[in-house]
Amino acid sequence: MSDPGSKGHVADWFRRLRTPLRRFLVGRGAVRVADLDDIAQEVFLRLLRYRTSEVVSQPQAYLFKIASNVAAEWAIRARHRFEHEPHWLDSLVAEDQVEETLDSAAAQNEIRRAVDTLTPRERQIIKLYFEEGLTHAQIAERIGVTLRVVRRDFEKSYSKLRGELKLQQTGALKYGSE
Amino acid sequence: MEANERRRLATEEASRWWIKMDTRSADTLSAEDQRQFTEWLRESPLHVSAMLHVAHVHDALGRFKGWSEVATDGADENDNVVTLRDQSPREESAPRRRSAWLPAALAAGLCTFVVGGAWMWLGRGEVIVTDRAERREVMLSDGSVVRLEPESMVRASMSDDVRNITLVRGRALFHVSKDPNRPFIVAANNTAVRAIGTAFGVEHKKDEIIVTVAEGEVAVRPVAPKIPILPMTQQDESPSAAQPASAGVVSKSVSEVRLTAGKQVIVQSSGSAEPVREVDAERALAWSEGRLVFDGVPLRDVAEEFNRYNHVQLRIEGEDLGQRLVRGVFQASDPETLIAFIGAGAHVSVTYPDRQNIVVAAAP
Structure with missing residues (x-):
């Protein structure tokens, strides 16, 4: 097995983490945040x-x-239940329709609202990361602070957003979008 | 510590790990970090949950389309404040030390007590009980995790030099937190299992005790029955639970059997142990994952096992049908899979007299 600590295998390591993570977040399982x-x-x-x-x-x-x-x-089990109890169908379908995906306008507004609760500097940093695709080091250079400050602000932002974001579900309902 | 406080801490730590593992960065986790992260994850379900939530936050931000409208005015003004705070002597991205976590585990246990009601302090030990169709996972004050299957009972008593656990009835999977100075001893009937840091299952089956090791190594030895050191203060135990061997009476002189991962031993009521055998530990411990494995077990016994795990009770009618042997792996929480299986191999009629019962009978 390759040594995950060696730089030569960064791509390898990236792929190993990336694939299962993507599958978890956008795989064929419907995951509500509450679950x-x-x-x-x-x-x-x-x-x-x-x-x-x-x-x-x-x-x-x-x-x-x-x-x-x-x-x-869980998704399979839910489907099984579904087959055995056909009368649940109506309520389930109705429920699905009001559920938001991360791409829905409601979800986008919610993310926007949550991001606005951060400090200007925290907003700036995650914006540079997600909008411009910069690395932590590049962000540090761009705004003239140390890498350590950037990472610390990231940590704080994520902690705050975990408490702040009121989304009903993860992106997991995006069937097969991987 | 309050539940909210524990959650907040777990979230902070998860965020720290997440940022440290940032996939866009050229740095990868050092081997030591990998080890610490693994240890942290396996400390508590709360940590796993926090990690999944943080992944969710990251995913949500990644899908956000309105970045251009996000204002960053004032980012520069804020600079001084942040820089100042940054000078505090804070360890960068160092995972929290274990000591801070132990009270949390203790609090978690207390929470279970309050919510579940089945976690009692009796005499000098904690007692954890599960009912029919109930499975329970409890973290003990030392950080070890006990996963209790339905209709099981465990008593735990921790002291400075030993962690005594008694499996009074049923079965449980133990994941023992490492503490070389305090052996973790599980007693069941006439058998004592000693572990230092490992994962293993102990189960009562009829009069036998089955010990299966998933990870690490344990020592199994017979103990002298009927000399319990801990007083039995409970009045409500079933007759089968009478006088289980106390872990405290383990004597070093008795021969012991060493079990490593993937090994199993069955100790009979007489105290004699069958030869150690090699098993597929995952299969042998499938019950701890909610799966039931049967290798030629009469249907009547299979149904009984299912009934332990479910509120909906399965009844098999007809002697011949009850004697049929079942071989297969089933989801314990889903009796329907068993019914489908029976239906595929025998001509049966299935009726649902009410919400709580399912009757399977040989078709006329």
Whole structure:
């Protein structure tokens, strides 16, 4: 196995983390934000069942791979229930229609509202990251602060947004958009 | 610590890890960071949850289309304040030390007590009980995690030099947090299992005790029954739970069996152990993942096992049908999969007398 610490394997490492993460977020499982805690319980227990030496080699990949599996299993189970209880159909369909995806206007407004609660500098930093695609180091250079300050502001922004964002579900309903 | 406070801390840590692992950065996590991150993740479901939530935040920002309208006025003015705060002696991206987490685990346990009601402080130990169709996962004060299957009962008593757990009935998976100075001992009937840091399952099956190791190593040894050191203060235990061996009586002189990952031993009621055998630990411990594995088990017993896991109760009618052997893997929470399986191999009629019961009978 390649050494994840060596720079020669950055692309490799990136791919390993990236794929399972994408699959978790946009895979074929419908994950409501409210369900994330339950999924986390299950993911946690499954993580414990692997040997430490296995997980340590690529913990991020394990985390999101397991999460995506659990999410998919939940979706299958939901579908099963669905078959057995046809009268649930109406309510489920109705519910689906009002649910927001991350691309809906309501979700976009909500993200906008949450971002506006950040300090100007935090907004500036995540904007440079997501809009212009800069790296942390490039952002630091652009606005003339240290890399450490950039990372710290990122951390604070994400912590705040976790509490602030009131979205109903993750992007997981974007079926097959991977 | 308040639940909100624990959540806030977990979120901060998750954000720190997330930023540290930023996929756009040329730096990768060092081997030491990978190890610490793994350890952190496996400390608590709360950490896993925080990590998933932070991933969600990142995803939402990545899909946001209105960046051009986001104002950043005043970013420069804010600069001084931030720089000043940055000079505080704060460890950069260092994961929080373990000590801060232990009270959280303790608080988590107390929360379970308040909410669940089945977590009691009795005498000198905590007692965790599950009912029919109930599975419960509890973090003990030492950070170890016990996953209790339905109709099971565990008593935990922690002291400075030993962690004594008694599996009074049922079965449980233990994930033991490392503490070389305090062995973690699980007693069940006449069997004691000693672990330092590992994952293993212990189950009562009829009169036997089955020990299966998923990770690490444990020592299994018979213990002298009927000399419990811990007083049994409970009145409500089933007769089968009477006088389980206390972990406290483990004597070093008795021969012990060492089990490593993927090994299983069955200890009979007489105290004699069958030879250690190699098993597919994942399969042997499938119950801890909500799956039931049967290798030629009479349908009647299979139904009983399902009923343990579900509120909806399955009844098999007809002696012949009840004796049919079942071989397969099923989702414990879904009796319908079993019914479909029976239906595929035998001519049966399935009726639903009410919401709580399913009757499967040999078709006339």
